[in-house]
Amino acid sequence: MAPNLSLFSVDAVLILATDDSSRILARYYNHAGNTAYKTVKDQKAFEKGLLEKTAKQTSDIILFDNRVCVFKVESDLMLYVVGTADENEVLLYSVVLALRDSLNILLKNSVDKRTVIENYDLVSLAVDELVDDGIILETDPVIVASRVSRPPAQDMTSMKGIDLSEQGFLNAWEFGKVKLAERLRQGL
Secondary structure, three states: OOOOOOOEOOOEEEEEEOOOOOEEEEEEOOOOOOOOOOOHHHHHHHHHHHHHHHOOOOOOEEEEOOEEEEEEEEOOEEEEEEEEOOOOHHHHHHHHHHHHHHHHHHOOOOOOHHHHHHOHHHHHHHHHHHEEOOEEOOOOHHHHHHHHOOOOHHHHHHHHHOOOOHHHHHHHHHHHHHHHHHHHHHHO
16 A cells, blocks of 8 residues: 655654753644644653654654654754654654755854844745645755845845836836837837
8 A cells, every 4th residue: 555645744844952941933734634743832841852862862863752753963963854653764754954054155164052042034935845734845055045145245236226216116116118119110
């Protein structure tokens, strides 16, 4: 019998602090068939048990609470990607590696609790670019980082000469009307 194939591969993406067992980021995806961990109490109990179990592990993949959990340690953080027991471990592992590598790119190789909290917007967007509602969207960290990153400062200097006042918009509108009229006359 063929396994139940689905795009919904990820049940949760977690970033937990190892020093005080606190939750930095937690995304649980409640897609069809995934009814576990609906309350915050259940989620925190799962996270606490998972952190205790993986703190002593030497491998990066474990089976915990009938779920495949892949993880990576970064400084004082643990990055987790959780899937069902019959999910492909290699696929989940590629997601956790993409998360780790994209965070290293975005945070300039300074992935620790303080930096992640200070740049929570970038971290949250990176997770959203990797996984949407349990569906893996991208596993290339360079693409994820390029979609998430802020514009470079040197590009922002060219924005200083733009007049964003009401008169500036009216001038741009008039300029556009004149150029459109010229193009229409040339076409006739």
